[in-house]
Amino acid sequence: MRQIKRKTLKTNLNAAPYFDDFNAENNFQKILFRPGFAIQARELTQLQSALQHQIEAHGSHIFREGAMVVPGQGTIQRYYSLKLANTFNNIQIDPSQYFNVDSPTTITGVESGVTAKVIGFKAATTTDQALLYLSYERAGTDFETVVFEDGEEITANTTITHSTTSYAAATSSATTYASDYSVAAGSSEAELASAEGPAARTGLAFTIESGIYYIRGFFVNNLEETLVINNYAEDFTGTVGFAVTETIVTPEDESSLLDNSTGSSNYAAKGAHRLSVTVSLSTITASTNTNNFITLVDVKNGKSNSIGRSTPYAALAKEFARRTMDESGNYTVRPFEYFANECVDISVGRDNLLGKYTVGTTTDDGNIASSDFFNISVSPGKAYIKGFEIEKTQATIKDILKAREFENVNASISTFDAGNFALITNVYGTPDISQIAGESTAFKTVEFYDAKNTTRGTANGNLIGVGRVRGIEFDSGTAGSNANATAAQYKMFLFDIRPFTVLTLSDTPSPTLLATHANGGVLVTGVTSGATGFVYKDDTSATKVNLTTVVGNFQVGEKITASDSAETGAIVENSGNTDLTILAVVTKSFANFKQVFMEDADSGQDFTADFVTSVSTNIFGDIVLEEDVNSSIELEQLTSSSGRLIQEGFDTDIVKLFDTEKNRSLFKLPKSTVKTLLTTTNSGASDTQYTVRRQFVGTTNGSGVVTFSAGTNETFSSHSEKDYTLSILTAGDGTGAQGDLVSLSGKIAGAGTSSITVTDDTIFGASAKVKLVATILKTSVIQKNKTTKLMKQLKVTSGTTDAYGTRPTDNTISLGRADVFNLVAVFDSEGASTDAIAPEFTVTNQSGTFTRGEKITGATSGATARIINIASPISYILSTSISFVAGETITGESSGASGTIGTLTDGSINITNSYLFDSGQRDNFYDIARLVRKPHSPAPTGRLLVIYDYFEHGAGDMFTVDSYVDIANQMDYEDIPTYSATKVDPETASPAGQFQLRDTYDFRSKVEDIAGTSSILTTIDEITGNSFDFFSRQYDGTGASISDFCKPGSTIQSDLEYYLGKRAAIVLDDRGLISVIEGSSSDVPRRPDVPVDVMKLADLSIPPFTFKATDVTITRTRNQRFTMKDIGKINQRLSAAEKMITLSLLEKNALDFEVLDANGLNRFKSGIVVDNFQGHRVGDAYHKDYNNSMDFSKGVLRPTHITNSIDLEESVTTDAARTAAGYQKTGDLITLPYTEVVLTEQPFASTVERVAPFKTATWKGNVTITPTQDNWQETEIAPQITINQNGNYDAVVSALGNNIGTVWNSWQTTWGGIVIRDDGTVPGTSGQSNFGQTPAGALQYDGDGDGDG
Secondary structure (H helix, E strand, O other): OOOOOOOOOOOOOOOOOOOOOOOHHHOOOOOOOOOOOOOOHHHHHHHHHHHHHHHHHHHHHHEOOOOEEEOOOEEEEEEEEEEEOOEEOOEEOOHHHHOOOOOOOEEEEOOOOOEEEEEEEEOOOOOOOEEEEEEEEEOOOOOOOOOOOOOOEEEEOOOEEEOOEEEOOOOEEEEEOOOOOOOOOOOOHHHHOOOOOOOEEEEEEEEEOOEEEEEOOEEEEEOOEEEEEEOOOOOOOEEEEEEEEEEEEOOOOOHHHOOOOOOOOOOOOOOOOEEEEEEEEEEEOOOOOOOOEEEEEEEEOOEEEEEOOOOOEOHHHHHHHHHHHHHHOOEEEEOOOEEEEEEEOEEEOOEEEOEEEOOOOEOOOOOEOOOOEEEEEEOOEEEEEOOEEEEEOOOEEEEEEOOOOEEEEEEEEEEOOOOOEEEEEEEEOOOOOOOEOOOEOOOOEEEEEOOOOOOOOOOOOOEEEEEEEEEEEEEEEOOOEOOOHHHEEEEEEEEEEEEOEEEEEOOOOOOOOOOOOOOEEEEEEEOOOOOEEEEEOOOOEOOEEEEEEEEOOOOOOOEEEEOOOOOHHHEOEOOOOOEOEEEEEEEOOHHHOOEEEEOOOOOOOOEEEEEOEEEEOOEEEOOOOOOOOOOOOOOEEOOOOOOOEEEOOOOEEEEOOEOHHHOOOEEEOOOOOEEEOOOOOOOOOOOOEEEEEEEEEEEOOOOOEEEEEOOOOEEEOOOOOOOOEEEEEEOOOOOOOOOOEEOOOOOEEOOOOOEEEEEOOOOOOOOOEEEEEEEEEEOOOOEOOEEEEEEEEEEEOOOOOOOOOOOOOOOEEEEEEEOEEEEEEEEEOOOOOOOOOOOEEEEEEEEOOOOOOOEEEEOOOOOEEEEOOOOOOEEEEEOOOOOOOOOOEEEEOOOOOEEEEEEEEOOOEEOHHHEEEEOOEOOOEEOEEEEEEOOOOOOOOOOEEEEEEEEEEOOOOEEOHHHEEOOOOOOOHHHOOEEEOOOOOOOOOOOOOEEEHHHEEEOOEEOOOOOOOOOOOOOOEOOOOOOOOHHHOOOOOOOOEOOOEEOOOOEEEEEEEEEOEEEEEEEEOOOOOEEEEEOOOEOOOOOOOOOOOOEEEEEEEEOOOOOOHHHOEEEEOOOEOOOHHHHHHHHHHHHHHHHHHHHHHHHHHHHHOOOEOOOOOEOOOOOOOOOOOOOOOOOOOOOOOOOEEEEOOOOEEEEOOOOOOOOOOOOOOOHHHHHHOOOEEEOOEEEOOOOOOOOOOOOOOOOOOOOOOOOOOOOOOOOOOOOOOOOOOOOOOOOOOOOOHHHOOOOOOOOOOOOOOOEOOHHHHOOOOOOEOOOOOOOOOOOOOHHHOOOOOOOEOOOOOOOOO
């Protein structure tokens, strides 16, 4: 129950000369005057006090202090002000001259033409100019200017007098204030809203109507009043209300108190004083004393939270509230809606999200606006809290801190679960997996052949594919590979595997497909099929063409085009200009591989091995077999739509690729939304460690000893055959031969340190050059940095034989480098000889230095853009649909630099939307980024200018959340990219294929840049080399970045910090205050405890870090009110549910019912049908054999019936016979015998008086209907059914002929209602009337059974 503190008078009347010592505790209810005794002034005063006490006691019982008794509504509204220069023609102006209550003055701007009516004024002060308050009437002469301009003269429609100088109507009489601040100049909001700001401003005012309020026990009148809260801005935070003033008015102060008894001796005599209680509008802040203040409305940032509209009653309201609370609890009448919004403008990835406030301003909730907050907007609504009516008429904005608290994890563990390996044997040498200057190339190309090795170290068979090796380790058998080469098996971990599709052409192309691109890379396209593939240089000659990266299926007989062909349509031709066609297409697969080969520049140092094959009886899949007329193999084509082949009953050797779903080089951390691996606990140092495989090359000394050294914070692991694989590159004077693999068991010293020695004088001897794949533990791992590079420009020009991807008309455009994270824009010059350009503007008055790629904002237009260069003229890319305007100030978001726009120049046409952006990220490497033109988008007609952002890779070990380096606010934590993998582990929880790179260990290497790129950001690139074919993906050139291959199955250990989520609740209390209660941040956040004296409106689930406000899940608490109508609807739904449950129980009973066969066994029930026979919804009413009807009243299935109409005929024809039969006929009406008795009569006739007695006509006629009656029932045409509830009349609307007769008893129910016997029962109901009552108007029927009628 609320406690209301009663406010009393502040004026002490128990003093001279009033001596009002009335004390309510004495319980003096009346003052009794006596004859013969003088009346005291004190007694007269106490008489008023006693009466006032009674009024106050009753008033305080009914009304709360400050209650509105007679409506005097208040509203917050905009109020337009205009500052005037204090002098005009050197004469002090008088703003009151422009104000006239009865006939408002209209003023006009001489320059702008804007007109407005003056509705108020304010005289100049020492800190403020003279002000006019306006109601704008009309825009300016340009139809765009809507407010007065600074420094312009104004005229009035009436004479204006300043001092002794008068100005006639329509003559300039004042000048508006000229300010140094303006939006165009980039002035801050504080400057614009100051007394020195622009002349025309929009302020804030509060207006209240006249009314009566209950204040201090009195019913006080208030007058209609307007209070200007802020002259220059729509911003105010505080409370608007009445300032209460008590005064004693004396005759000396107010002459109206003098005796007005004209003609008497006492006329104009002084008498009693008066106590006055008055109110006037005022404002207070939270720190102001409120003893003499009555709150009307709370205002935050210029918006009212609530304005009292109804009278807040006191004790009566408490009683009603108590009863309402006891009966219904807390509930909503008009539910509140909830919306999550950004507090300030932010960018998440490429999404620009608009906020409600500007950074640094004060929010509605009283906080300083920043990206650390998001807002919950609670819509207007109505509720009852603890029984009190709470109505929110305005939206309420609450600030909530995003979930940015974090937790520390010590020694988190992830597994490097790598796969995609094949088993090899007969190994000669080892492949290159690391970069060793002058010795090995990381991920060097290996070639796959279709025949096993016949001579170790030499390739054998046909080249049918290429790929790359990232690791090798011993698997089984006897370690080492020399004379016992086939006794050992090794795992070879592969990626970027490209089996060939081999085309046989009808003749040799002229020029050849390698003529202009000797290393391959020409794109070949099937004219009919649309299939594409890139030419691989090796073994492509004459009519044979090896293709990699094939998309689609080439067709025999179709022509092909080449991307570098100068022929018409780019068709490939022979030397005689004849178009070539495809004679054969052979698509190879990994299963066809038999041998792997890597060529080395040094003689004898090649790598070869045979794949371990397995026998398969039945082969499933997309298999292509070369045709052999002598083969007895028969292929059976599947009848399914897959079009795949099954080879049955045939044993063959195939090569298997194991754990293909684990073909990736990035792995998830054990926690999500990771903040950093450089934790506070570790003082920002790394505590990450993991195990890698690395290659070394060394030469033995005269004692057969070779030493290998690791790097800083690296130690060699203890020996196991899996962890160390050594091959001889050049034989020494020992027994080992070139290409042999040597087991190092017992030969290694120094494990656990950063240096090991390998000793074997017998096998190695002196001067043996060896290649070692060793296992190393890396500690205190340093992350690789990704430096953000912004607004790189690429020019794309035409050239017929240029590399594919370097010409504007190519479907795919190469960006020339890997790890591009954002496509900014693509411009088309629309001319083959002119370069495309971005839009630009000149800048003057520049202050500070802009940052390349930062966001700039126009102060006047509000346009935003990102800049390409930082000096005038500045090229830019618009981020909004709004354009900049000349003369406005631009400001850089990150640099704070500013300047004034001069001349604006349009750029070329922007065709960014014609392309899809491919960042180049792949499962195992960063490939060249590219643009792919969308289907049906037209090819550009000119040169292209492509602008993009990319990452430059630095030194280090792997990429983590700490790798991303921000520049110009373009790579904050929330901007770190996401990668969707193409290979996922099916055992990993969904969504396994999506990697948030902030939560990922990223070991992917980066391919080198393509020729034509420049690391200088301001240099415009122009790509000249091939980009998309296998050969062009190299890892040893400019821009390449290599990461060690982790030991498969090993673990990665890291300390890390990660963000936590939290829960919150929105609550409403009985004062109408909406609050947010936040819970503790946790891995599994719990709902916060909600006090019992509030109503919870909604639950919020706030995800870790809270990237976007829209990520917050809002669950509304159902506190809705139920009226009796609502309860009725619920009852209907419950009845329907009961009906369905009954049917379900019937179905269960039917299932459980046993139907025994001749052997006493329960028959198998293949299906059941349950029907309550209340309609035709279950049966197939449209079937020709459906012949039944439904008895709705009894729920009985009956046969179809035929209903005919029977005429009633009267057997007697005389009145006497009718009397004898007990009835009489009057006209066509048959009734019981009756006599007529006069009930009342009016014997005096009345007449009709026509309003217009002339031109009238009277006509009387008769209508004869033949026949006079008809008793009829339709038996041929079914009625039209517009409502078919529960399928009751499905049989009626059947399309298979007339189905009248499907509703049993229709001859009764559609004529006279339900049949009832004389005893009140319905036939067939065992004495129970239908639904427990006799239907009104039912036909009384005397029958004997269900078939009566």
